[in-house]
Amino acid sequence: MGKILCAIRGGPDSRPTQEQAIALAKERGDELIFLYVADVSFLDRTAAPLVVDVDSELELMGWFQLAMAREQAAAQGVEAEIIVRHGHLRTELVAAARQVGATLILLGRPLEETALFDQESLQALAAHLQAATGAEVRAL
Amino acid sequence: MLNRFLSHAKKRCCRPALILLGLALVWRLSAGPFHSSALAQEKSPASEAGGASLAGRLVDPQGEPVHGAEIAVLVNGAEDPVAQTTSQLDGSFVVDLPPGEMETVVVEITRPHFWPVELHLSPVNVIQLSSGGSIRLPDLELTRRLTPGFWVAILSFVLILILIALERLHKTTAALLGVALVLGVSFVGGALNPDLFIFDFSRALEYVHFDVIFLVMGMMIVIGVIEETGIFQWLAYRSYRLSRGRVWLLVTVLILITSLASALLDNVTTMLLMAPITIQIALTLEINPLSVLIPEVLASNIGGTATLIGDPPNILIGSYAGLGFNDFLINLTPGVLLAQVAFIIYVMVRYRREYHVASSRLSAAMLDHLRESGRIVQPQKLIKSGLIFAVMLLLFILGDLIHLVPAVTAILGAVAMLLWIATDIEEMLKVVDWTTLVFFIALFIVVGALQEVGAIGLIAAGLGKLVDSSLIGAILVLICSATLLSGVIDNIPLAATMLPVIAFLNHTVPGAESGVLWYALAIGTGMGGNSTLIGASPNVVTAGIAERAGFRITYLGFLRVSLPATAITVAIGTAWLLIRF
Numbered sequence: 001m002g003k004i005l006c007a008i009r010g011g012p013d014s015r016p017t018q019e020q021a022i023a024l025a026k027e028r029g030d031e032l033i034f035l036y037v038a039d040v041s042f043l044d045r046t047a048a049p050l051v052v053d054v055d056s057e058l059e060l061m062g063w064f065q066l067a068m069a070r071e072q073a074a075a076q077g078v079e080a081e082i083i084v085r086h087g088h089l090r091t092e093l094v095a096a097a098r099q100v101g102a103t104l105i106l107l108g109r110p111l112e113e114t115a116l117f118d119q120e121s122l123q124a125l126a127a128h129l130q131a132a133t134g135a136e137v138r139a140l
Numbered sequence: 141m142l143n144r145f146l147s148h149a150k151k152r153c154c155r156p157a158l159i160l161l162g163l164a165l166v167w168r169l170s171a172g173p174f175h176s177s178a179l180a181q182e183k184s185p186a187s188e189a190g191g192a193s194l195a196g197r198l199v200d201p202q203g204e205p206v207h208g209a210e211i212a213v214l215v216n217g218a219e220d221p222v223a224q225t226t227s228q229l230d231g232s233f234v235v236d237l238p239p240g241e242m243e244t245v246v247v248e249i250t251r252p253h254f255w256p257v258e259l260h261l262s263p264v265n266v267i268q269l270s271s272g273g274s275i276r277l278p279d280l281e282l283t284r285r286l287t288p289g290f291w292v293a294i295l296s297f298v299l300i301l302i303l304i305a306l307e308r309l310h311k312t313t314a315a316l317l318g319v320a321l322v323l324g325v326s327f328v329g330g331a332l333n334p335d336l337f338i339f340d341f342s343r344a345l346e347y348v349h350f351d352v353i354f355l356v357m358g359m360m361i362v363i364g365v366i367e368e369t370g371i372f373q374w375l376a377y378r379s380y381r382l383s384r385g386r387v388w389l390l391v392t393v394l395i396l397i398t399s400l401a402s403a404l405l406d407n408v409t410t411m412l413l414m415a416p417i418t419i420q421i422a423l424t425l426e427i428n429p430l431s432v433l434i435p436e437v438l439a440s441n442i443g444g445t446a447t448l449i450g451d452p453p454n455i456l457i458g459s460y461a462g463l464g465f466n467d468f469l470i471n472l473t474p475g476v477l478l479a480q481v482a483f484i485i486y487v488m489v490r491y492r493r494e495y496h497v498a499s500s501r502l503s504a505a506m507l508d509h510l511r512e513s514g515r516i517v518q519p520q521k522l523i524k525s526g527l528i529f530a531v532m533l534l535l536f537i538l539g540d541l542i543h544l545v546p547a548v549t550a551i552l553g554a555v556a557m558l559l560w561i562a563t564d565i566e567e568m569l570k571v572v573d574w575t576t577l578v579f580f581i582a583l584f585i586v587v588g589a590l591q592e593v594g595a596i597g598l599i600a601a602g603l604g605k606l607v608d609s610s611l612i613g614a615i616l617v618l619i620c621s622a623t624l625l626s627g628v629i630d631n632i633p634l635a636a637t638m639l640p641v642i643a644f645l646n647h648t649v650p651g652a653e654s655g656v657l658w659y660a661l662a663i664g665t666g667m668g669g670n671s672t673l674i675g676a677s678p679n680v681v682t683a684g685i686a687e688r689a690g691f692r693i694t695y696l697g698f699l700r701v702s703l704p705a706t707a708i709t710v711a712i713g714t715a716w717l718l719i720r721f
Contacts, residue, residue: 010423011690042684052367052412058688060513061416065689067509068423 002030005102005135007037007093010065017108020140022073024106025080032080033100034069036062037092059084090125097133105129107139192237192269196277198227198249202597202644205231206282208343209251215242227251229346231279242270247277252337253289253593254282284594287335289325293589296321297637300586301629305674311630312575315582319344322589339592347588348581351547352459356580357572358550359449363405364571365557366529369522370515372401372413377514380421387425387495391432392484394418398436399443399480402678403473404533407444407451411437411678415685417513424510429691431494434698435487437682438670438705442483444678445666445713446476448546449536453635453665458546460639461658465536465546472659475716479667479709486708490701521561528556580632587636596637600644611651612718615660618642619714622664623706627671635665656721663713671706673698 006021008014018034025032038058066082073080083100085092097105107126126137194213198206207229212221215237227233235247245266247259257280265275296318303314322338330337375397383390394414401410418436422429444451448458448468457463488495516522532553535544562568590596607613618638625634638661646652669676673683673695683693 009688009690011692014690039688042687043681052409054412054685057412057416058685061419061685061689064420064423064506064509064513067506071503071506 002028002103003033003100004028004030004104004106005033005035005093005097005100006106007035007089007096008065008069008108009036010068013108014065014069017106017140018069018072021106022076022078022080024104025073025078026076030104032073032078033096033102034066034073034080034082035093035096036066036082036084037089037096038062038084038086039089039092040086041088055086059086090128093125093129094132097129097135102133102135105133105135105137107137191239192272193274194235194237194245194247194269194277195274196233197279198231198233198251199279199281200254200594200597201281201284202600202640203647204597204640204644205229206251206254207231207346209233209249209254209282211235212248212250213237214246214248215240216244221248237269239272240270242266245269249280249282251282252334253285253287255285257282284597287593288329288333289336289338290593290595292325292329292336293322293338293586293593294595297586297590297595300583301633304630304633305628310575312579312582315579315586318586319582322586338589343592344585344588347591348584349456349459351545352455352584353577353580355449355455355459355547355550356452357577358547358552358554359406360572361554361568362525362529362532362550362557363409364568365521365562366405366525367409367413368518369525370517371522372397372410373417373514374516376414376417376421377510380424380510380514385425387427387432388488390421390425391435391487391491391495394432394436395439395480395484395487399439399446402440402443403446403450403476404529406449407440407676407678408681410440411682412685414440415682416689417510419686419689419691420510420513424506427494427497429689430686430693430697431491433682433686433691434693434701435483435491437678438702439480439483440678441670441676442476442480442667442709445662446473449550451666452632454662455546456632456635456639457658457662460643461655463655463658464540466540467655468659468662469537471655471720472662475663475713475720478716479712482708482712483705486705490704524561525557528553528560531556583633583636587633590637591640596640597644599637600641603641604645604648607645607649609648609650611649611656614645614649614652614657615714615717618645618657618660619664619668619710622661623668623671623710626665626668627675631665631669631676635661638665651721654721656717659717660714663710663717667706667709667713670702670709671699672702675702 004021004025006017008018021032021034024030038055040054040058043054062084063082066084070080070082081100083096085096093105096102107122122139126139129135130137198209200206205227207227209227210224211227211233212224213235214220215222223235223237225233225235243266245261247261249257249259259277259280261269268275299321300314300318303309303317304311308314309317323341323344325336326338326340376394379390379393379397382393398410398414401414414436415433418432419429422432441451445454446468448454448463448465454468458468532549535549535552536546538544539546539549558565558568587596603617607617622634622638642657642661645657646655649657669679673679673693679698683698686693
């Protein structure tokens with residue numbers, strides 16, 4: 001039985017990715033793991049004082065998003081595991097894939113206005129993940 | 141060095157020392173300026189023996205005192221001076237002359253970035269000095285000189301702004317680079333060419349407002365304790381429960397909570413705490429989180445304008461202008477409240493469609509998640525920190541009566557938090573954002589370099605010519621320019637640069653001595669920060685959090701909502717100032 005790792009952020013972009021991940025897991029009988037990466041690097045852009053544990057706040061938000069994804073999977077008869085990691089997306093994706101022993105990593109395709117990555121960066125990320133983890137990588 | 145300090149502080153014996161150090165700093169800040177012209181003006185043996193003395197005061201074209209000028213007195217055509225001195229912080233100087241017959245007296249005044257002055261005293265004055273008398277010269281205005289050091293200071297400041305705007309370097313690194321440039325050129329370049337000299341360390345540090353540093357540091361510790369309690373998240377969750385699905389009510393309450401929190405704590409912290417749970421609440425109601433987040437962040441910038449401690453530009457203004465908590469409360473808060481009411485009406489109209497389609501089909505498990513995100517995690521800490529904060533507010537308000545400056549109140553509050561609640565000082569010191577404090581110090585030094593070389597004076601003179609002597613013109617120009625610039629430049633360096641400009645306008649524009657221009661700057665930098673996505677730090681962090689949740693706030697998307705909001709609130713704020721003053 002394989003393991004499918006699906007990184008999500010939440011939001012409208014993640015919805016198609018989640019649905020396809022659930023469909024794939026159901027079809028293949030694989031385990032499904034949803035991953036959220038709490039990345040606080042955006043804080044470097046501000047010049048104001050920061051005293052909040054932003055990591056914890058993003059973690060809580062991430063658990064909420066993941067719980068919604070897990071409910072969506074459960075509604076279609078698929079049991080999903082959820083994990084939150086902290087750090088840079090690229091690094092944590094690799095670490096999470098190794099941690100869970102993922103055989104397939106799913107990445108969402110960038111949509112026009114809301115993409116975290118453009119098409120080229122996504123393909124470069126996919127290549128990097130494949131090389132680092134040995135898992136199959138698909139951009140949905 | 142900090143690590144060594146921290147490891148030493150682990151020892152219990154050092155905690156009282158740290159507290160004493162804090163109190164000593166508190167005393168020092170309350171005692172007044174670091175330098176006193178009175179101390180430096182002790183009588184020399186010559187004057188005590190009844191010798192002649194020559195006094196005066198040096199000012200720049202903006203009427204600001206010129207400190208550190210070398211004054212030399214040459215008598216009877218001699219090449220070497222008979223007496224020398226240096227002008228003090230207030231620009232004054234006193235030169236004691238040895239007794240003796242004088243036929244001619246020449247006073248030479250030199251100062252980097254000013255044209256040298258050679259003053260030939262009149263025969264009447266010479267006779268008076270010869271007979272052992274003292275004379276006081278009228279205030280002397282020195283003329284600015286554009287030197288290579290002038291361009292170094294300008295380029296260093298512009299470089300910092302560009303590096304921060306383009307995100308090429310961390311903001312603190314960029315500011316430290318600016319400091320390295322101005323000081324490096326001063327010391328190394330100044331030895332080769334005196335016109336490259338800007339200032340030395342002691343002069344550079346005079347531009348650092350340590351009361352701002354301690355106020356920000358104290359508030360960081362206070363906020364660091366309060367935010368751990370989960371009070372903000374709890375308030376947001378209670379708003380959701382209270383609204384019972386009525387989104388218009390939820391948004392109104394969230395706007396008021398965010399605004400109040402931003403006025404009393406700081407708006408970046410407020411948004412960092414409110415944004416994640418707001419997103420969860422919006423998802424629960426199946427509405428686009430951006431339709432709640434954007435109004436919230438706009439409200440936080442508006443609310444932060446209301447008080448002295450609401451945002452960093454106000455802290456800078458309060459420190460520089462000597463304005464207290466009550467000054468902002470009386471002169472600015474009512475206008476901000478009016479602007480906030482108008483803003484809420486605008487939001488309800490703008491998002492009327494989005495707010496009508498809410499529903500909630502979340503499972504019990506998801507509602508449990510939401511409840512978990514919105515609970516008070518440390519009730520005991522909340523009670524204690526709430527009490528201390530209430531006392532702090534009282535001290536902010538009563539501070540003027542008992543000569544207690546806001547920085548001291550902040551330190552007292554921080555120490556009270558450390559003693560009563562968070563006894564692990566190492567943990568609390570981690571809460572302090574030292575890189576930001578270093579950024580402030582570096583920024584003060586670089587802006588100080590601009591003042592030192594006369595760049596600020598040029599801006600001030602240009603602005604003075606633009607407004608002529610019209611107070612209304614000055615208010616409108618300041619608010620408009622600060623609002624427009626806040627949209628593209630971070631409002632902290634903008635405020636820091638504008639402060640000496642306003643100090644000049646206060647002397648030259650009739651009616652400006654009321655202080656109205658300080659509040660105009662507060663409105664421009666505070667509410668102006670709403671105009672674009674990069675206009676203020678809360679906007680940037682909110683966009684970052686929203687993106688982490690899969691909802692990206694685009695630049696144009698933000699503008700469509702923020703520009704009308706900025707226009708409405710700035711107009712109301714301006715109208716308030718015109719009526720009030």
